Amino acid sequence: MKSRAPAIAALMPLLLGGCQYQRYQSDFGRGAVEDTQFLTLFTIFLVVCGIMYLLVIGFLFAGILHRRRLDANVVETRRHHQSHPLMRSTLIGWAALIGVGLFALAVASFVTDRSMAAAAANDKLSVTVTGNQWWWDIVYNSGDPSKTLHTANELHLPLGVPTRILLNSNDVIHSFWVPSLGGKQDLIPGRQNDITIVPKRTGIFRGQCAEFCGAQHAHMALVVVVDSYPDFIKWWDHQLQPAAAPATPLALAGYKYVTTGPCSSCHNIGGTPAGGQVAPDLTHLASRKSIAAGTLPMSEGNLYGWVEDPQSLKAGVHMPTIGLEPDQLHAVVAYLETLK
Numbered sequence: 001m002k003s004r005a006p007a008i009a010a011l012m013p014l015l016l017g018g019c020q021y022q023r024y025q026s027d028f029g030r031g032a033v034e035d036t037q038f039l040t041l042f043t044i045f046l047v048v049c050g051i052m053y054l055l056v057i058g059f060l061f062a063g064i065l066h067r068r069r070l071d072a073n074v075v076e077t078r079r080h081h082q083s084h085p086l087m088r089s090t091l092i093g094w095a096a097l098i099g100v101g102l103f104a105l106a107v108a109s110f111v112t113d114r115s116m117a118a119a120a121a122n123d124k125l126s127v128t129v130t131g132n133q134w135w136w137d138i139v140y141n142s143g144d145p146s147k148t149l150h151t152a153n154e155l156h157l158p159l160g161v162p163t164r165i166l167l168n169s170n171d172v173i174h175s176f177w178v179p180s181l182g183g184k185q186d187l188i189p190g191r192q193n194d195i196t197i198v199p200k201r202t203g204i205f206r207g208q209c210a211e212f213c214g215a216q217h218a219h220m221a222l223v224v225v226v227d228s229y230p231d232f233i234k235w236w237d238h239q240l241q242p243a244a245a246p247a248t249p250l251a252l253a254g255y256k257y258v259t260t261g262p263c264s265s266c267h268n269i270g271g272t273p274a275g276g277q278v279a280p281d282l283t284h285l286a287s288r289k290s291i292a293a294g295t296l297p298m299s300e301g302n303l304y305g306w307v308e309d310p311q312s313l314k315a316g317v318h319m320p321t322i323g324l325e326p327d328q329l330h331a332v333v334a335y336l337e338t339l340k
């Protein structure tokens with residue numbers, strides 16, 4: 001008989017890849033302490049409610065069968081209903097079971113709630129995330145202003161560190177939701193909400209605005225990267241650096257256009273004259289994994305497409321289609337690619 005080992009070995013990358021993908025955006029991702037707590041609470045509710053449901057259905061069918069047998073003799077049915085002791089004890093048992101089930105759910109819910117509140121009280125890092133149509137502004141808060149970091153659309157979190165994420169909105173209601181890392185919280189204009197996450201698995205996770213916020217709501221995704229603590233500090237230190245100086249004549253031409261032309265009135269690029277504050281910070285744009293809040297993967301081709309005609313890729317986005325000449329487009333993309 002032929003061994004199945006080679007076939008299973010051949011399937012392993014597919015299976016492992018599937019697991020990896022599942023964690024990317026999944027309520028079963030178990031990427032953070034909060035996600036695991038939610039999942040445990042969900043499992044307890046599912047089991048208790050499932051048992052209750054099966055019991056109700058079981059009693060229903062038992063009642064129907066019992067009734068059919070008794071209907072053969074109406075007199076017997078009446079006598080039975082008046083005096084059957086099993087009926088009374090069954091009802092008392094059922095009421096007690098409902099009480100115990102509801103009490104168990106209340107205790108489980110309370111314990112989960114307290115445990116999440118404890119993590120929020122011990123936060124070690126504070127990040128402010130502001131929702132905009134249709135992108136995420138991200139500021140890493142620090143007591144030292146030279147360490148305050150401004151970025152966009154890609155959130156890095158350190159493994160095992162309780163991080164409080166302060167949530168604001170500049171326009172309409174959005175919702176911060178990274179399924180693999182825990183719950184969901186609204187971003188409301190004029191009000192600050194917060195959510196605390198303690199990541200327990202390194203990796204890349206996808207978040208998505210979960211409150212309909214306009215035509216491009218579906219293109220308001222958030223890439224969340226959980227790094228080991230040393231990698232996170234390395235990333236933070238690198239992101240604090242000003243933009244790299246252009247090294248080629250083409251990139252230099254792009255630098256001049258981007259930092260003094262129309263782009264600079266909306267975008268900020270650290271260490272350059274571009275100081276706009278109403279669009280995503282571009283200082284380290286090319287180090288990110290996506291363009292336009294998860295609309296496209298980061299690549300040279302996608303940068304060309306996005307810069308040339310953002311309206312065809314994300315209709316209604318505030319970035320206008322400027323109509324660059326081909327040489328301007330080559331130069332702008334060459335410069336943006338240096339912003340690692």
Ligand SMILES: [Cu+2]
Nearest residue numbers: 209211213217
């Ligand atoms: Cu939305």
